[in-house]
Amino acid sequence: MPGMFIDVQVDAKVAADAALAKKLVDVCPVNIFAQDGGLRIVEENLDECVLCELCIQAAPGGVRVVKLYDTE
Numbered sequence: 001m002p003g004m005f006i007d008v009q010v011d012a013k014v015a016a017d018a019a020l021a022k023k024l025v026d027v028c029p030v031n032i033f034a035q036d037g038g039l040r041i042v043e044e045n046l047d048e049c050v051l052c053e054l055c056i057q058a059a060p061g062g063v064r065v066v067k068l069y070d071t072e
């Protein structure tokens with residue numbers, strides 16, 4: 001079975017919005033977002049993403065959860 005990888009992309013204007021960034025940190029159940037200065041994607045937690053889309057609901061249009069497949 002091919003593996004699946006998740007990439008989470010956040011618009012710069014969402015990352016720069018401290019209140020919105022905090023909301024993302026709060027909603028993600030697996031801590032993919034971290035706030036230290038700006039908004040940071042915690043790369044090592046990306047494979048924990050459960051595709052709950054809470055981040056997308058928290059910042060409509062500002063966050064994309066991209067499914068990448070390993071086709072090898």
Ligand code: SF4
Pocket residue numbers: 008027028029030031032048049050051052053054055056065
């Ligand atoms: S879809 Fe859910 S688990 Fe995945 S990054 Fe967004 S909030 Fe976190």
